[in-house]
Amino acid sequence: MLRKMAGTVNWGTATVVGVFAGMLYGGSKEAAASVSKDAEVMLKLGSTPDKREQYRLMRDAMEKRFIRVTRGSIVGGVRLGMFTAGFYGLQNLLAEKRGVHDIYNVVGSGSATAATFGLIMPGSLRWRARNVLLGSVLGAAFCLPLGWIHLKLVEKANEGSSGERGEAKSGVGAAIERLEGNLKKKI
Numbered sequence: 001m002l003r004k005m006a007g008t009v010n011w012g013t014a015t016v017v018g019v020f021a022g023m024l025y026g027g028s029k030e031a032a033a034s035v036s037k038d039a040e041v042m043l044k045l046g047s048t049p050d051k052r053e054q055y056r057l058m059r060d061a062m063e064k065r066f067i068r069v070t071r072g073s074i075v076g077g078v079r080l081g082m083f084t085a086g087f088y089g090l091q092n093l094l095a096e097k098r099g100v101h102d103i104y105n106v107v108g109s110g111s112a113t114a115a116t117f118g119l120i121m122p123g124s125l126r127w128r129a130r131n132v133l134l135g136s137v138l139g140a141a142f143c144l145p146l147g148w149i150h151l152k153l154v155e156k157a158n159e160g161s162s163g164e165r166g167e168a169k170s171g172v173g174a175a176i177e178r179l180e181g182n183l184k185k186k187i
Helices: 011-033 035-046 051-098 103-119 125-159 172-186
Strands: none
Touching: 011 035, 011 051, 035 051, 051 103, 103 125, 125 172
16 A cells, blocks of 8 residues: 655545535525626516515425526535545646645646646637636646645644654644644743
8 A cells, every 4th residue: 555645635535525525605695696687586576466466476486496506516516526636636647646735736737737727717719828827827826825824834734753752643633732732932
């Protein structure tokens, strides 16, 4: 079994988290956008004296809203899930091929993933080329500070596990002990 390099992210877990975060974002965005549609339905309800017609209008509005929010959730989940899978998959591939996990893996995967998603956006060939260039630059610019922060956090997390203590602890207990030790040093 291959040993995972320190700092690399589990691709499958990150993808699942990305899917659920995308579903939450897409559904809430569609729910917020459908508020104006609800106002139109309320205006129609006030002008309709027939109770059956009011019931039908409300039912149709609720069904349409449910479909919009569900569609937004699914589309958002697929989009962010695909982006997350591509980003972390490429990052782990770069780390494995280069033999080191550093900031260049994060920047390279962010740039390549954003450029790829710029390529698959709808539009003319010129518009797509612009999106690829813009995605590549913005992906690298956005991932540079995030990659640096991530690597510093990994270094900080691995600080206490390098054999300084007699017993090997991992997980939450070790993180709490390291935090306590750092706080005691400062006091």
